[in-house]
Amino acid sequence: MFNADAAVAAWVGARIPTVGYDGFGPCSAIGIIRKNYTPVAGIVYHDYQKEHRTIQISMAADSPFWATRANILALLSYPFEQLDCFKVFTITPDENEIALRVNVHIGFETEAVLAHQFGPDRHAVFCSMIKPQFDRIKDCKKWEKRHRPFLRPPIQ
Numbered sequence: 001m002f003n004a005d006a007a008v009a010a011w012v013g014a015r016i017p018t019v020g021y022d023g024f025g026p027c028s029a030i031g032i033i034r035k036n037y038t039p040v041a042g043i044v045y046h047d048y049q050k051e052h053r054t055i056q057i058s059m060a061a062d063s064p065f066w067a068t069r070a071n072i073l074a075l076l077s078y079p080f081e082q083l084d085c086f087k088v089f090t091i092t093p094d095e096n097e098i099a100l101r102v103n104v105h106i107g108f109e110t111e112a113v114l115a116h117q118f119g120p121d122r123h124a125v126f127c128s129m130i131k132p133q134f135d136r137i138k139d140c141k142k143w144e145k146r147h148r149p150f151l152r153p154p155i156q
Contacts, residue, residue, distance in 0.1 A: 001031035001039070012042040015060035018093060018118050024058065030075060032066040041066035043075050045083075053086040055079045059102070072106055073138055080134045089128040093118055103127045107137045 001008060008029035013019040027046035031039050041061035048055045057079070061067075079085040090108060092099045100110075108127040117124035 001033050004031060005029045007031075008039075008042040009044045011039050012044050012058060012060040015062075016058060019058070028078075030078065032061075032071055041071075045079055048083065048085075050083075053084060054089065055083065055085050055087075056089055056091065058090070059099070061102075064102075067102065067105065076106075076129070076134055076137075080131055086131050087128055088130075088134075089126060091117065091124045091126055094123045094125050100125055100127070107133060109133075 005028050008031040009024050009027050011031065012029065013023050024044050024046040026048075027044050029042060029044045032041040033039050040063050041059065044058045045055050046058065076088065079088050088108075089111070090099075090103055091114065092103065094100075094113065104127075106129075108129045110125055111128045112126040114124040114126055116122065
């Protein structure tokens with residue numbers, strides 16, 4: 001779903017407790033919807049630093065079935081290919097094990113732990129992917145086998 005930045009950002013923000021009332025600020029967003037137009041996942045691109053070629057992304061989903069190779073590549077193509085970012089990053093609460101597993105599944109690497117990022121004793125994990133990693137994932141035939149648990153079988 002394109003051209004619905006505010007709606008997708010609100011949907012994602014409502015599922016991420018650390019977003020707060022102010023939302024994401026200036027952002028772009030892409031939603032993944034079912035055939036009946038109900039949202040299943042969304043990604044918000046925010047904190048874009050054009051001069052540094054970096055952007056933060058925040059994701060939320062109601063089902064793991066959105067994470068097909070085609071969807072992941074499409075969602076990452078926007079920052080890496082359209083915006084010409086060199087680095088895409090996430091900041092995730094360290095207790096959110098599911099989100100951290102999704103980050104690894106997609107190909108992000110843990111770069112740092114940010115102590116007290118979300119308040120006293122609420123730490124965050126900074127994960128990132130750089131353009132050469134994205135290019136390798138995009139061209140890798142083994143990627144599909146390595147990430148099989150999240151991939152849907154083809155519709156017959």
